[in-house]
Amino acid sequence: MTPSVVVFDIGGVLVDWQPHLAWSDAFDTHEDVIAFMERVDFSARNLRGDTGEKFADMALELDDPEDQKRLAAYVPNYAKTVEGAVAGTWDVLDDLKAKGVPVHAITNWSAETWPEGLRSHPRLGEVFETLVVSGEEGVIKPDPKIFQMLCARAGVTPADCVFIDDSPKNVDGAKAAGWDAIHFTGADALRAALEQRGLL
Template identity: 50%
Template sequence: MIHIVFDIGNVLIQWDEHAAFRDVFADVAEIDRFFSDVGFYAWNAEQDRGRSRADALAAAPEHAELLDRIFERFADTIQHKVEGSWEVLNDLKARGHRVFGLTNWGAETWPVANDVHAELRDAFEDVVVSGHEKLIKPDRRIYEVLTARNDLVPGECLFIDDSPKNVDGAREAGWQALHFTGADALRAELEALRLL
């Protein structure tokens, strides 16, 4: 039996990082200029790696007040599910597959995700959250955390992620992997593999 491992952000839950800033900037282009000026995505990745909110703000003191909005308004950034993905997940479970989660997500914002999307609490047999492990995909070690913790054989795990580099990371760890581009395409790929 193949075990299915889902990424969460932009596979099951849409992440709209702009939502935390729309009321202080004129438009998305202006938000993106701010993101570029402060190196937002690299800064945010450090929370995924386990950095605390306090340390994150201390790392960018000149922008701390604005950047703190990503924590204050995090719930606004994850309001929407990815259409069709949850149905695929539930169909896989109905077919008897063990289903796990493996996500690059900050330790301090992960509880917010579970509040906004309560079904996360029951969706997976286990979830590896990068902020808890202080490791982020595509580091091979984070894939090994999940297999070791759940006594899984890497080659029997199929990983689904929207990031090609994270898909490559899974393959380097000995897993099977699919690049997620949408729920319909995912379902077709799983059917072709006779997993659905």
């Protein structure tokens, strides 16, 4: 069955997320920022944030008081991390909408930082017919529950959906949930993949 609706991931597909920029003023060099992020296991803690945990609470788990302050500062400094858009993808989304293709989104995004994302990119709050934000739901991709949630809210079946994500793990999760899925590597390749499916 050919998919009839398109479901976007947001970070890394529509919004250029650069988390290290949250600490660009806190360290002398980029290498120092990366060392801090590795030291506090930011990647794992960010995923916990995407499930609804608060960064201030996670900061208290750290032994070093300075690292505690730095991690807790992620939320107030978040706007610095999402200033840019991914080149070309918004044009693809707009062309889908112009053709009347329903467009939805599932994003792994902290409930604490999502309001900053909306302030930086107001169209995120307007362009999708159905939007599922993991931090507001307490479940993250690639858990099948989040794909089921989108289907239930949008009134569609897995066979109706093609999902776009820059994470191979999340692409595999969508496929496991019965969806078609596209691994996002750039706007041109995405456009070609959607054209092959007759959606553009």
